[in-house]
Amino acid sequence: MSPDVHALTGAYALDAVTDLERAEFERHLAACPSCAQEVRELRETAVRLGTAAAAMPPPALKDRVLGDITRVRQLPPEVALVGPVVRGRWALRLTTAAAAVLLVAAAVLGVLLVQARQAADRSEQRAAQIASILEAGDAKVTTGESSRGGTATVLSSRSQGRALVLTDGMPPPDGGKVYQAWLLGDGDPKPAGLLAGERVEVTGLGQAASIGLTEEPAGGSQKPSMHPFVNVVI
């Protein structure tokens, strides 16, 4: 690791970096045990700054939180994917390939997060959506060019049956119309939600092969009234 990158351990431990810088730095961390150790220590140090600021919230907050958790399902635990038995050339090759994919995904997602942030009011909510899809082991990122200009990027997880469609640089729909997402390639096109601003979260992916976008009258349609102007394979 170059000394310059190494110097970022302090800023990183203090969350004084942008999302993109954080994603880049975390890639370095994965390959640099001594940096990771330093970051752990500096983060622990930063936390001491935090605990020194302790203050009590209004008691009513507790009831709200305790109420909330009764309605929130916990994540599944992480389960080891490769057992100790499967070792050897294939395992190594697979691991290397997986690492390469992850590196690319990390970079793309870093950029996505930043774009997401810049593009929306509720960036935090969006970041949480992205994070929750990412938690699936089979999260995938694909992008398609729109014939109207711009691109649509889809972050999807087959196991979660969910996807997040983020558009970038696409002109707004004509007056009184909306952009609608469709699940394609699994029987008839299935309506998959209207774009709010530049994105839409799609659930119930099923066996769909791609997600397409069309322009529809306000409120959306049951059947697409045009050929999708962008079609992203998932």
Add this chain to the structure above:
Amino acid sequence: MRERVRRVPTAGGAGAGPDADELLQRVARGDEAAFERLYDLLIGPVFGLVRRVVRDPAQSEEVVQEVMVELWRTATRYSPGKGSAMTWAMTLAHRRAVDRVRSAQSATDREDRVARGAAARPFDEVAEQVTMRLEHEQVRRCLSTLTDVQRESIMLAYYGGRTYREVGELLGTPLGTVKTRLRDGLIRLRDCLGVTR
């Protein structure tokens, strides 16, 4: 200068009952009673930190509520090998607080600040109960061992939620220097506090 101390217990009430790490592991198994006890242990530090960064009381409470629910949701991903439950929770809290102030910044003034200003109570009105007096004193003493510029940079970044670029802008310092100051300052603080994890 170097002051060796026991690691601060992750729980406020030391001795009695399970500590925060153990509670969090029980929470991972869906134990709501354990979550309630964990809440009591963590809420002071979590709220204090978020409050310090976000400042707006109503927004601080929103963020803290999100953080605590997220802690419940992600407890299954915790293992003591990843650090103490306190560090886990505080790292999450700081990240969320910073996200909130930065997204508020980028949505600049699209919200009706006048309306919100009327509802907000000034920071000082809220009774601020320091639950870790000893810890507080120690951190304060160690902070005083930093150079002024190191201390100021760290405070702006951590409590102010600023990026190092913004810190550089605010202090009129080149970026390379800011990065070095943040790192050197934290290292000095680490050694003074005896953090060795």
